[in-house]
Amino acid sequence: MTDDIAIRVNRLGKKYKISHNTAAYKTLGETITNAVKNPIRRLKGEGLSRSTEEFWALKDISFEVEQGEVLGIIGRNGAGKSTLLKILSRITTPTEGTVEVHGRVGSLLEVGTGFHPELSGRENIYLSGSILGMKRTEIDAKFDEIVKFAEMEKFLDTPVKRYSSGMYVRLGFAVAAHLEPEILIVDEVLAVGDAKFQQKCLGKMSDVAKEGRTVLFVSHNMKAVSSLCQTGLLLNNGSVYARGTASAMVAKYNEMCSGDVVSCRPIFDYARRENQPASITRVRVADQSGTATLIHSILHPILIDVEFVVLKPISHLDVWLGILSLDGSLLFQTCHRDQESYGAGAAPFRAVVDPGRYRARVELPAPLLNEGSYELHLSLQAGTLQFDARRGIIFTIEDENTFASSVLGVRRDGYFCMPIPWKMELVEEEWVD
Structure with missing residues (x-):
């Protein structure tokens, strides 16, 4: 060993064994009959075939x-x-x-x-x-x-x-x-x-x-x-x-x-964090038809479902979504109470969120993001106190000769491509200085 080496890792491997309990297919009648006749065996798990998978x-x-x-x-x-x-x-x-x-x-x-x-x-x-x-x-x-x-x-x-x-x-x-x-x-x-x-x-x-x-x-x-x-x-x-x-x-x-990103699964499941009053358990990214996918058209909205569990009452719990560039720069954030905050007439969800399992959905409008790949950042927090956060969900926006590229003939710069209303009018003909 040389004196300047702090850590040396050589041919390292870590294997886990995952057990699965499976049972042969039975009709509903057979299942009920067996459960009545052999309740102890069912409680012990007998009659189930066990398989082990190495990971x-x-x-x-x-x-x-x-x-x-x-x-x-x-x-x-x-x-x-x-x-x-x-x-x-x-x-x-x-x-x-x-x-x-x-x-x-x-x-x-x-x-x-x-x-x-x-x-x-x-x-x-x-x-x-x-x-x-x-x-x-x-x-x-x-x-x-x-x-x-x-x-x-x-x-x-x-x-x-x-x-x-x-x-x-x-x-x-x-x-x-x-x-x-x-x-x-x-x-x-x-x-x-x-x-x-x-x-x-x-x-x-x-x-x-x-x-x-x-x-x-x-x-x-x-x-x-x-x-x-x-x-x-x-x-x-x-x-x-x-x-x-x-x-x-x-x-x-x-x-x-x-x-x-095309090969990645568009549904992300997470174990509940220990010692947390609120935890994100699932994130699902889908297109406007509800089909789960991480590839999206620049012209179609994106649906993002966030499932989470709450273990004790929390005052003013917020669900936050951030969109980041792949270099980690935050492009924008939105919160599930935005409509309430901006006075759009939406009733407050709950001043206190009681224990239970919840699902929040946000629809990102289109066109909004320019062609390219982006990262989702999701969090649960009350004010600045953050209970859980999840990152690493990458999705891609594709552009096929839409206004975002066709006006100039090439992909326009920037992260956003939403159409902004303009008005142009003639104020004087043949004007000469």
Whole structure:
């Protein structure tokens, strides 16, 4: 091993076994009869055939990270990014291959990872420091800085099991970044929290990188990856697709998303986030006929359904949709209460959203977006407090000789192409200065 290597991954693989219970086809009468005759067998699952499917979340992954390198790990949903970080953080073990990590690791992965739910925020700060091998005096020296960064003075002595997701993230990032790890690992979990704190975290990661420490950063925000990271690792279907400069990997990612969008499934299912009062569970993108698709005509509206669950009453819960360019620039946002906000006469949905399963639908009018590929950003929040956010859904707008291209004979510039009313009239004939 050379002295300048912080992480070395060699032929890494992670396999999961997925069990399926299946039963032979029976008529309704047979099903009822068997259930009455053999209730115990049915409760035990007897009579069902069981099959096991192997799923490789990661396969044959090899790369090295130098000390002081800032590496952005990118890829579409399901590419294996979070699984890789869990292995590097020693949260889970690999099925095959080896991992060498040289240096103290601070990681912020899933919300609440590394915290003991029964302990207070104060106690968890000291617990995290001791796990990293720090002495109490060393933690004491960093304590005030951690609390100030997290902006959670009032809740330090509250058990973290009562924290909101945003509070988890604030304290979790502050602990991971300020306890001076040689290697800082941050997952897309920063998507949970307000925008101001996200920018604060990105600034802190930049400071950590300037101090010569190693940073691994997973994000769907390509602009953040390009600005923060020196190098990039692009994953696809659990394998390394490419490795190079951050800007080059972002370009390849954008090319992959726009080129392969036709093969992507237009329905996205998500597991409910733990410790969240509200979670997005499904997003469906469809055309005006209701057919699920990620390829859309420039002249036809786009239907987006967002399904979510609410576990406890939430005041003024909003469903937000953002459209981003593939470099991560936010083009515009809309909220399910826009009609109410702009005084269009729509009645308020609910001042308090009660527990239950909900579906919100938004119709993007056409023509609106110019030809090209775009990314959806969906979130549930009350004011600036964000409960859940989902990104990485790429869709494409196609233009076939419509006004957006035919007027000039070429594709007009810009992200938008909605027709704007003009009026032109003759004010004086044969006018000469």
